[in-house]
Amino acid sequence: MNEDMEEDGSPLFPRWSYWYALVIGFLLALIGFFYFLTNYFA
Amino acid sequence: MSRPDWIVLILTLLAIIAYGLYKSRTTRDLDGYFLGNRTLPWYIVLMSIMGTQASAVTFLSAPGQAYTDGMRFVQYYFGLPLAMVVLCITFVPVFHRLKIYTAYEFLENRFDIKTRALTSFLFLLQRGLSTGISIAAPSIILSSLLGWDITLTNIFMGGLLIIYTVTGGAKAVAYTQQLQLIVIFAGMFMAGYMVVHRLPAQVGFLDALHIGGQAGKMNIITTGFRGGAATGSKGGFDWNDKYNLLSGVIGGFFLALSYFGTDQSQVGRYLTARSMTESRLGLLMNGLVKVPMQFLILLLGILVFSFYQFNREPVFFNKTQINLLEKSRYKDSLLIVNREYDAAETLKIQERNWLAANEGLKGQTAYREAEDRLRQAETRRVWARTSIKRWLNDKEVGGDNNDTNYIFLRFVMDFLPRGLIGLLIAAIFLASWGSIAAALNSLSSCTIVDFHKRFSKKELTGIQEYKLSRMYTLFWGIFCVGVAQLAYNIGNSLIEAVNLLGSLFYGVILGIFLVAFYRKKIGGTAVFVSAVIVEAFVILLNILNNKGIVHLSFLWFNVVGAAGVVILSELIGTVSGRRTGPETVR
Numbered sequence: 057m058n059e060d061m062e063e064d065g066s067p068l069f070p071r072w073s074y075w076y077a078l079v080i081g082f083l084l085a086l087i088g089f090f091y092f093l094t095n096y097f098a
Numbered sequence: 099m100s101r102p103d104w105i106v107l108i109l110t111l112l113a114i115i116a117y118g119l120y121k122s123r124t125t126r127d128l129d130g131y132f133l134g135n136r137t138l139p140w141y142i143v144l145m146s147i148m149g150t151q152a153s154a155v156t157f158l159s160a161p162g163q164a165y166t167d168g169m170r171f172v173q174y175y176f177g178l179p180l181a182m183v184v185l186c187i188t189f190v191p192v193f194h195r196l197k198i199y200t201a202y203e204f205l206e207n208r209f210d211i212k213t214r215a216l217t218s219f220l221f222l223l224q225r226g227l228s229t230g231i232s233i234a235a236p237s238i239i240l241s242s243l244l245g246w247d248i249t250l251t252n253i254f255m256g257g258l259l260i261i262y263t264v265t266g267g268a269k270a271v272a273y274t275q276q277l278q279l280i281v282i283f284a285g286m287f288m289a290g291y292m293v294v295h296r297l298p299a300q301v302g303f304l305d306a307l308h309i310g311g312q313a314g315k316m317n318i319i320t321t322g323f324r325g326g327a328a329t330g331s332k333g334g335f336d337w338n339d340k341y342n343l344l345s346g347v348i349g350g351f352f353l354a355l356s357y358f359g360t361d362q363s364q365v366g367r368y369l370t371a372r373s374m375t376e377s378r379l380g381l382l383m384n385g386l387v388k389v390p391m392q393f394l395i396l397l398l399g400i401l402v403f404s405f406y407q408f409n410r411e412p413v414f415f416n417k418t419q420i421n422l423l424e425k426s427r428y429k430d431s432l433l434i435v436n437r438e439y440d441a442a443e444t445l446k447i448q449e450r451n452w453l454a455a456n457e458g459l460k461g462q463t464a465y466r467e468a469e470d471r472l473r474q475a476e477t478r479r480v481w482a483r484t485s486i487k488r489w490l491n492d493k494e495v496g497g498d499n500n501d502t503n504y505i506f507l508r509f510v511m512d513f514l515p516r517g518l519i520g521l522l523i524a525a526i527f528l529a530s531w532g533s534i535a536a537a538l539n540s541l542s543s544c545t546i547v548d549f550h551k552r553f554s555k556k557e558l559t560g561i562q563e564y565k566l567s568r569m570y571t572l573f574w575g576i577f578c579v580g581v582a583q584l585a586y587n588i589g590n591s592l593i594e595a596v597n598l599l600g601s602l603f604y605g606v607i608l609g610i611f612l613v614a615f616y617r618k619k620i621g622g623t624a625v626f627v628s629a630v631i632v633e634a635f636v637i638l639l640n641i642l643n644n645k646g647i648v649h650l651s652f653l654w655f656n657v658v659g660a661a662g663v664v665i666l667s668e669l670i671g672t673v674s675g676r677r678t679g680p681e682t683v684r
Contacts, residue, residue, distance in 0.1 A: 064191060064374075066186075066378075067375045067378050067379050067382070068379075072183070072186075072187055075183050075186075075382065076180075076183055079179045079180055079182070079183050079382075079385060079386075080180065082179065082386060083176065083179055083180070083389075086389055086390070087176070087319065087343070090172070090318040090319050090393075091318075091319045093316060093318055094316055094317060094318045094319045096311075097307050097308055097310065097311025097312075097316035098311055098314075098316065
């Protein structure tokens with residue numbers, strides 16, 4: 057149980073909000089990049 | 099196929115089976131067989147998750163999808179990264195703390211036995227049938243293109259992997275998936291390189307994308323909103339449009355949450371991790387790599403499309419269907435259409451080459467005239483293809499007028515060098531094996547843990563459970579190959595059937611889990627009754643959709659199913675007044 061409690065935090069970052077920020081930022085960057093490609097090659 | 103191709107194909111498949119057997123050593127109990135003794139590092143878990151999701155159809159269908167419909171299919175995966183974070187916070191810790199074998203064990207802990215049994219049954223039904231169809235779909239494509247016997251192809255596609263799946267369980271599945279993905283990516287990368295390499299000297303990678311873009315294939319981001327009055331069409335959001343930003347983010351989020359959180363074929367993969375952190379890392383990394391990976395696979399379709407602008411494109415990629423027409427009353431018309439198509443193709447290739455060599459003349463009269471001739475050739479080509487598709491749709495012919503899934507493999511067979519063809523055929527088999535092996539492992543774990551062990555009065559020893567698990571894996575393997583044989587006789591559109599089957603059940607299963615996690619006061623009976631009613635409603639919705647009474651893309655069934663169970667169980671719980679489940683876990 058103690059092992060589980062120690063593990064309960066977010067991996068690599070101190071809090072889960074960092075993961076939310078990373079994933080949403082990554083997705084927005086991808087969508088932005090794809091939007092650019094859509095227009096550039098249209 | 100040539101001899102070098104056969105050698106590459108056979109050696110690759112034998113190597114995977116040998117590697118699977120080599121990695122088969124586990125303790126002879128359920129923990130060893132279904133969870134690999136929970137010893138795997140995050141990167142093996144990641145590869146296993148990816149290998150389970152990406153089936154043969156993914157690699158056959160996605161380039162063809164981009165070829166015909168453009169890149170917009172990539173939006174289907176936009177909800178996945180966020181779903182991975184939600185899963186890691188909500189589902190994964192509960193599954194790990196309870197030390198469960200199947201996701202549905204948790205439901206008995208939270209609700210009651212009937213809810214667990216119902217959910218596990220829905221999973222077995224959906225996964226058993228869709229695995230069978232997943233074997234049939236690539237088998238039909240390969241047997242049609244290579245002239246192989248369908249029964250033998252089915253056995254090779256869905257049967258050979260049983261050797262290491264039965265012997266080694268989850269550990270063998272995970273390690274072979276790692277090797278399978280390496281072969282698949284190597285094959286796809288080499289195919290991509292060869293397409294660019296075979297383009298005319300004056301046409302580079304970016305030029306190829308420009309050609310795709312001019313044909314409307316680089317439609318990576320689409321909003322799903324129709325033009326409105328200005329374009330003469332009815333405006334507003336198109337709910338029947340499968341792939342757009344909104345359906346990708348919202349529908350894709352629910353689909354990914356239900357697939358990775360409640361489908362035992364995926365849950366069983368990340369429960370093999372040596373710790374909760376390793377499970378979470380595997381899932382989170384999957385969230386980061388999935389969209390770019392899918393984008394690259396689709397891009398291959400755009401490159402193949404550009405390649406065919408400078409080379410003769412078959413009038414229809416599935417030759418078997420042309421053979422059908424040659425034996426039908428359309429055979430004389432087919433000759434005329436073929437002649438027209440050949441002339442249009444010659445003109446297209448001639449004009450394309452001229453335009454590529456004379457980029458500097460852009461805007462001048464000669465350039466514009468060449469563009470006009472290209473458009474004329476395109477109109478004639480489209481006319482020829484439309485005629486063929488219309489004839490194939492004729493009940494008397496009974497053909498399949500969709501050749502999307504044949505495009506990539508037909509290109510491979512016609513234009514790639516010896517050896518590489520064998521490698522790509524092997525990649526198709528391995529992609530199939532990866533997802534089927536995980537499915538068989540999960541079907542077996544649910545059968546023994548959720549039903550046999552739970553309802554049998556006889557106490558079993560660890561070794562007896564292990565032997566029984568192997569028997570169930572073998573049984574499901576044979577069952578799925580049998581379904582594949584029947585699916586072949588049923589007819590076409592098997593890939594759509596797989597997607598639809600998933601969407602019919604995933605939403606309801608996800609709804610049950612959402613209530614379990616977020617509505618702690620709702621009891622088992624309320625959620626059980628809601629699940630039965632909403633499942634019936636989703637099936638009815640699909641029937642109405644097929645009859646054209648409602649117009650809803652299958653992706654939205656996930657949202658309807660999940661939201662329906664949450665809302666209805668809340669209502670039933672409130673009305674009945676009995677809101678407390680037997681035990682809450684959080």
